[in-house]
Amino acid sequence: MEIGKKLKEARVNSGLTQEDVADKVRVTRQTMSNWENERSYPDIINIIELSSLYGVTLDELLKGDEKMIEHLEESTNIVKSNRQLILAIVLNILLVITFILFNGIIETNHSFIFVAMFVGILSTSFLFYQIIKKI
Template identity: 35%
Template sequence: MKIGEQLKQNRLKAELTQAEVAEEIFVSARSISNWENGRNMPDIESLIRLAKLFQLSLDELLLEGSDMVEEIKKKEFAVRQTQFLYLGTIITGVLLFIMMFLMPENTESWLQTTIMIAFVTNMAPMIYFDLKIRHLKGKTYDWEKELRRSKLVTLVAFILIIIFIAYLYTL
């Protein structure tokens, strides 16, 4: 039996509405509905509260709801993969940055510009994979937070570009 079906069955057995269950475990009624319909899964804190509310063990909730076990395994895999997210991008960025400043003075400006563009566009795959890993973790994307962060990244990139252009003009 899937976890959503089990939650609904236990809720009906206890003669509770979704709103009442939500109030008892400190989540929204929409969350209860989403869990019961299989749209997403409860977090561990909510599972513990649900187990207490329905007087079940966590084993009963997790083992009978094998979809929950699979969801936890998928999230654990995503967490393990996160450690590799920035490694390649950072190494490539550092190498490109070093190449920019270790070039001989007579290097053509198109080559320097190409390296600078490669340095800046190095961020695109990192952002893409960050979004994918967030999706695997089941997190929604907080656009406001990311906009603030992207403003900072844009400012730093802009400063680096200005420094690079100033460096080119001093040659």
């Protein structure tokens, strides 16, 4: 059974209207309707809230619905990808600040120049890789 049918069945069994549930989960009634008619899917936070509200397990709601599982995996991967991109940006900013602060030391020592170039190329490559993954 698909998630929409399970959500509607659990809501009806709980004696709640779409409006009641929408208020408790802090979404619109139209959003609830879209979830129950599978025009869109709730995120994992809302699934957990609905599970608790209806008194059913996550397993009961999610098991057997491949589209919903794919949706959750995709949304989780987006969050992970965003974290990696932010990490790459912060790393590059810190690297630039470090190069500016230690410019005198790096400039006078040839081995530091090569290490700085290597770290800079590696860090920039990681940043570009994260940006390309987002596209």
